[in-house]
Amino acid sequence: MSVAAEDTNNCGARTQKKPGGWKAMPYILGNEAFASLGWNGMFANFLVYLTRELHIDMVDAANMMSIWYGLSNFGPLIGAFISDAYVGRFKTIAFTSLPNLLGMMVVTLTAWLPELHPPPCTPQQLTLNQCVKPSKTHLLVLLLGFLLLAIGSSGIKPCSIPFGVDQFDASTEEGRRGIVSFFNWSYTISSLVFLVTQTVVIYVQDSVSWTLGFGIPTVCMFLGLVLFFVGTRIYVHVKPQGSILSGVAQVLVAAYRKRKVQLPNNFGEDDDIGRVFYDPPLKDGSIIVTKLPLTNQFRALNKAALIMEGELNTDGIRVNPWRLTSIQQVEEVKCLVGILPIWATGIFTLTSIIQLGIFTISQALKMDRNLGPRRFQIPAASFSVISFLTIGLWVPIYDRILVPSLRKITHHEGGITLLQRIGIGLLFCVVSLVAAGFVERARRGSVNPNPNPTMSAMWLALPLILMGLCEAFSGIGMAEFLNRQCPEHMRSISNSLLSCSWGVASYVSSFMITIVHRRTSWLANDLNVGRLELFYYLIAGLGVLNLGFFLFVAHRYQYKSLKVQDVDNDDDANGDVELVASKASV
Numbered sequence: 329m330s331v332a333a334e335d336t337n338n339c340g341a342r343t344q345k346k347p348g349g350w351k352a353m354p355y356i357l358g359n360e361a362f363a364s365l366g367w368n369g370m371f372a373n374f375l376v377y378l379t380r381e382l383h384i385d386m387v388d389a390a391n392m393m394s395i396w397y398g399l400s401n402f403g404p405l406i407g408a409f410i411s412d413a414y415v416g417r418f419k420t421i422a423f424t425s426l427p428n429l430l431g432m433m434v435v436t437l438t439a440w441l442p443e444l445h446p447p448p449c450t451p452q453q454l455t456l457n458q459c460v461k462p463s464k465t466h467l468l469v470l471l472l473g474f475l476l477l478a479i480g481s482s483g484i485k486p487c488s489i490p491f492g493v494d495q496f497d498a499s500t501e502e503g504r505r506g507i508v509s510f511f512n513w514s515y516t517i518s519s520l521v522f523l524v525t526q527t528v529v530i531y532v533q534d535s536v537s538w539t540l541g542f543g544i545p546t547v548c549m550f551l552g553l554v555l556f557f558v559g560t561r562i563y564v565h566v567k568p569q570g571s572i573l574s575g576v577a578q579v580l581v582a583a584y585r586k587r588k589v590q591l592p593n594n595f596g597e598d599d600d601i602g603r604v605f606y607d608p609p610l611k612d613g614s615i616i617v618t619k620l621p622l623t624n625q626f627r628a629l630n631k632a633a634l635i636m637e638g639e640l641n642t643d644g645i646r647v648n649p650w651r652l653t654s655i656q657q658v659e660e661v662k663c664l665v666g667i668l669p670i671w672a673t674g675i676f677t678l679t680s681i682i683q684l685g686i687f688t689i690s691q692a693l694k695m696d697r698n699l700g701p702r703r704f705q706i707p708a709a710s711f712s713v714i715s716f717l718t719i720g721l722w723v724p725i726y727d728r729i730l731v732p733s734l735r736k737i738t739h740h741e742g743g744i745t746l747l748q749r750i751g752i753g754l755l756f757c758v759v760s761l762v763a764a765g766f767v768e769r770a771r772r773g774s775v776n777p778n779p780n781p782t783m784s785a786m787w788l789a790l791p792l793i794l795m796g797l798c799e800a801f802s803g804i805g806m807a808e809f810l811n812r813q814c815p816e817h818m819r820s821i822s823n824s825l826l827s828c829s830w831g832v833a834s835y836v837s838s839f840m841i842t843i844v845h846r847r848t849s850w851l852a853n854d855l856n857v858g859r860l861e862l863f864y865y866l867i868a869g870l871g872v873l874n875l876g877f878f879l880f881v882a883h884r885y886q887y888k889s890l891k892v893q894d895v896d897n898d899d900d901a902n903g904d905v906e907l908v909a910s911k912a913s914v
Contacts, residue, residue, distance in 0.1 A: 363488075372525045434473035663818075756795070765865045
């Protein structure tokens with residue numbers, strides 16, 4: 329039995345093998361759809377709520393949103409650690425869903441109960457800053473809702489996708505194909521949900537009622553939670569594997585202590601490797617446990633597993649885990665070290681997405697947004713849905729048509745490798761920014777001789793469609809890469825990196841805009857006198873450097889290799905099956 333190592337990820341103890349799979353997907357994907365609708369619907373228009381309904385100053389409201397956004401994106405690191413080390417993904421999602429739902433209820437109450445928000449005022453009073461400001465009680469209740477929501481996101485965000493991946497047996501071809509389709513459909517659902525929240529929910533909040541506009545997402549979150557618990561008996565549960573950070577620290581400390589020790593040559597060809605390196609069997613009581621064989625990648629770390637005199641007792645058990653670690657621990661640390669450079673390249677992509685989203689609204693306000701014979705005017709903020717509509721339309725075509733066709737050519741269940749998919753997305757990112765620069769240059773050229781906007785805002789669809797394709801390739805590819813290449817019991821940690829990426833990208837975006845605004849006149853308040861296209865070209869140039877760095881690290885990346893150990897089989901010769909490591913191909 330031999331498959332590419334990239335395609336296998338099943339390193340943890342599974343309490344059951346069946347049913348799981350697609351039988352669990354209606355509950356998991358259904359919960360994800362409702363939860364995404366609830367989350368995005370609650371905060372898609374929240375800055376407007378803070379300023380218009382609670383009469384909070386724009387700067388204060390923006391700072392509140394920034395602080396909360398940081399908590400909700402960096403908090404998942406804590407939730408991921410607790411999940412992977414102690415309680416497992418199912419319990420983490422279950423326990424944090426309650427404060428998440430309570431937080432949404434608290435925010436809804438601030439809009440519903442008159443006692444929890446300031447008295448209403450006219451638009452003129454709001455413009456003149458004459459409205460009654462929120463009291464300390466109003467702010468405390470609002471911050472309580474924020475805190476509960478941050479707790480909820482800390483547990484749900486890092487565990488939802490890995491929990492879906494847990495349902496598939498990655499040691500089978502069917503399971504690996506199921507994982508690929510799961511990532512595609514999960515991202516598609518999120519994109520379509522965002523499309524709904526940016527149109528229908530925002531319209532209800534702006535034009536009908538904020539209470540109803542918040543109530544709908546809250547009800548959706550409740551329905552998603554009910555659906556999640558209905559499938560409890562069907563789910564596959566992966567056991568937590570203990571503290572992750574201590575295992576990483578032990579490898580680093582042990583390797584440092586043996587830094588002057590020479591490794592044996594050609595150790596990878598030694599059939600009796602257990603006599604040289606500490607390689608105990610994994611006995612978790614599970615049906616199948618997958619081990620990571622020793623590799624030459626980051627070779628200095630192998631010293632941590634090198635057996636020295638006096639480090640094993642008479643029973644073959646290590647005396648001090650801070651002087652001798654297992655091959656499994658060493659290779660898990662190598663997995664983490666290997667994926668970090670690839671993950672870092674995704675931060676720039678998210679930064680570009682954020683900046684394009686910000687300035688597309690500014691461009692749309694300066695363009696002709698009328699549509700149809702009745703001259704219906706498209707809201708400037710609604711143009712961002714073009715990217716998500718692109719994802720929603722493209723991913724099913726890619727998953728159901730292109731992947732099967734490519735699979736026949738490449739004999740790879742994903743059609744192309746994960747790194748190839750990420751690289752294509754990075755290329756689309758650069759092309760999208762260049763296209764945005766061309767559109768802005770044409771817009772300014774049409775405005776200068778004529779102060780009235782004459783260029784149709786639909787030209788913005790070109791860079792937005794390209795950026796949507798960037799997300800469809802790079803975004804989904806990165807999520808799948810982190811979840812499949814990280815050790816299975818660290819999968820929540822790797823998934824929390826996705827949330828951190830958005831947080832880091834948000835701060836990087838603000839930093840770049842501030843620096844460019846201070847040093848140049850490209851980002852003037854009036855786009856007609858600025859040079860926004862030069863800013864786009866600058867980001868595109870940085871994107872080329874980012875793509876070059878990605879190609880450099882991806883070419884040297886080695887997909888992880890596995891050894892499947894049947895722990896219920898006493899015959900070691902029949903119980904181990906080697907899986908071949910594969911070199912990355914971009």
